[in-house]
Amino acid sequence: MSSKGRIQDTTLSNLIMSADDAAALIPSGATVGMSGFTGSGYPKSVPLALAKRIEAAHAAGNPFKIKVWSGASTGPELDGALAKADAIEFRLPYNSDPVARDKINKGQMDYFDIHLSQVAPLVWEGFLGNLDIALIEVSGITAEGALIPSSSIGNNKTWLDRADKIILEVNRWQSEALNGMHDIYYGTALPPHRVPIPLVRPDDRIGQPHFRVDREKIIGIVETDAPDRNAPFSPPDDVAKAIAGHLLEFFAHEVKMGRLTKNLLPLQSGVGNVTNAVLAGLIDAPYENLTSFTEVIQDGMLDMLDAGKLRMASATAFSLSPEAAERLNNEAERYRHKLILRPQEISNHPELVRRLGCIAMNGLIEADIYGNVNSTHVMGSRIQNGIGGSGDFARNAYLSIFMTHSTAKKGAISAIVPQASHVDHITQDVHVIVTEQGLADLRGLSPKQRAKVIIANCAHPAYRPMLEDYYARALKTAYGLHAPNILSEALSWHQRYVETGSMLVK
Numbered sequence: 001m002s003s004k005g006r007i008q009d010t011t012l013s014n015l016i017m018s019a020d021d022a023a024a025l026i027p028s029g030a031t032v033g034m035s036g037f038t039g040s041g042y043p044k045s046v047p048l049a050l051a052k053r054i055e056a057a058h059a060a061g062n063p064f065k066i067k068v069w070s071g072a073s074t075g076p077e078l079d080g081a082l083a084k085a086d087a088i089e090f091r092l093p094y095n096s097d098p099v100a101r102d103k104i105n106k107g108q109m110d111y112f113d114i115h116l117s118q119v120a121p122l123v124w125e126g127f128l129g130n131l132d133i134a135l136i137e138v139s140g141i142t143a144e145g146a147l148i149p150s151s152s153i154g155n156n157k158t159w160l161d162r163a164d165k166i167i168l169e170v171n172r173w174q175s176e177a178l179n180g181m182h183d184i185y186y187g188t189a190l191p192p193h194r195v196p197i198p199l200v201r202p203d204d205r206i207g208q209p210h211f212r213v214d215r216e217k218i219i220g221i222v223e224t225d226a227p228d229r230n231a232p233f234s235p236p237d238d239v240a241k242a243i244a245g246h247l248l249e250f251f252a253h254e255v256k257m258g259r260l261t262k263n264l265l266p267l268q269s270g271v272g273n274v275t276n277a278v279l280a281g282l283i284d285a286p287y288e289n290l291t292s293f294t295e296v297i298q299d300g301m302l303d304m305l306d307a308g309k310l311r312m313a314s315a316t317a318f319s320l321s322p323e324a325a326e327r328l329n330n331e332a333e334r335y336r337h338k339l340i341l342r343p344q345e346i347s348n349h350p351e352l353v354r355r356l357g358c359i360a361m362n363g364l365i366e367a368d369i370y371g372n373v374n375s376t377h378v379m380g381s382r383i384q385n386g387i388g389g390s391g392d393f394a395r396n397a398y399l400s401i402f403m404t405h406s407t408a409k410k411g412a413i414s415a416i417v418p419q420a421s422h423v424d425h426i427t428q429d430v431h432v433i434v435t436e437q438g439l440a441d442l443r444g445l446s447p448k449q450r451a452k453v454i455i456a457n458c459a460h461p462a463y464r465p466m467l468e469d470y471y472a473r474a475l476k477t478a479y480g481l482h483a484p485n486i487l488s489e490a491l492s493w494h495q496r497y498v499e500t501g502s503m504l505v506k
Helices: 019-023 046-059 076-084 098-105 116-125 156-162 238-256 273-284 299-306 322-330 350-356 390-394 447-458 464-477 492-500
Strands: 031-034 066-069 088-092 133-141 147-149 165-171 218-224 267-269 290-293 296-298 310-315 317-319 339-341 359-363 366-368 399-403 432-435 438-441
Touching (some): 046 076, 076 088, 076 098, 088 098, 238 273, 238 399, 238 432, 238 438, 273 399, 290 350, 350 390, 359 390
Parallel strands (some): 066 088, 296 317, 399 432
Antiparallel strands (some): 133 147, 432 438
16 A cells, blocks of 8 residues: 555655664664554564664664663564664563563563553653653554554553654554544543543543644654564463363353343453453353453454454454454454554553453462462562553452463462462452362452362362461461461472472472
8 A cells, every 4th residue: 555545644744764764763762652562553663673773783882772661562573673682771561572571580671560550640740751752653644644543552642642752653554444443532631630531331432533643743754564463372272261161150150149240241351362261151151242341352352243242342452363363454344343442541440440340350370378469470580571451450340350270380380379479469359260170259258268268279189288288287387367377488389499390399
């Protein structure tokens, strides 16, 4: 497609340049707000060119690093390329790139892990400092100079508003039928000027379809046609199917008890094979007219839309397999009025999550016997990805559900431990824990009651006797009996893994 088709504003057409020329506009030490959220809608050409430029600078003995802000994780052309070039000195708010993760855990990159709903307010408050450049992928520019968003929104509205200068990538790979799918709300403010957000149903549209932009701040436009790089999802294995089965039985029980209707409540799900298995299970379950108010729209939600089970889905981005992304691109016109993409300060807004009564389904690394959940740190020290939006939803959801395999590393690690080595979600924010072994409904239970249910229902049989033994001895020797722990042993399972490669006693 010609540039005239995607860039309707003729004055902005004069700013079209190469990726190398655009990258040359980004100086060392700059703070750059990048578009992108879980591999969707991130700039793909300029970061690659910038990485090459920085590699050349380092080879010449010239230090060159930038600070990178985004919506969440991005793709290999951005996080991966810049991390390999040793180009990032500071990163927020979420990362899943393995090279960047390694540098963070080696102390070579500073990383600020933060609830996703809190990023935009912190930027507006000035807490994070000045934003020098916004580097944003869009799918087009209107004749009036408004920006047609791409396959993610994330923090783009804030980056465009707050940045001193703007570089745009106009991506022809993104479907033109995305135009009209977005809902950009400009009504947020800082205290004391905040007002209620007028969204009362997941399918309400409260904003406008395009980004406003000060065209005087735009210093470069690069045309691209590169696809989003989302990883493929594996077919659900037996463990994922078992977890989904337990959860679907739980939903049926909640409907029977009158705590859920047959429409359930707006669904939120983290990214992964287990949550996709749950979504697949809902297609055959006796629920109709379902909705979703979530962060990301993944394969299972498209399948539910196609099956007529899901009426609509609201999110801030897509997180699709390559096959599902191609389906969306080819049929965006059909999906456009069933999907809404919003800024993440709206998609993850705690007040909206609580008012809508979302059912939050997220993964975890480990949970302890009292229901505290670690979703970010391996062995208490190494960051995996980050908290993402799980905290935004878990604390405020009508149902806060965490799901996991009961073991990891071929059984060497138990997901249920005496004490979590790091806590992201305190026990008060965790309603349900599910593994392939079973489901623990923790609502209304004291710590000791929780321990019994979690050990009995969620722990793997190889570790269950060890947990029962630990808990029995804690009841006899702990400093207090409200949530008894043996301080000298509480983290011994993690230490044993670090030293021997297994939490099991050999």
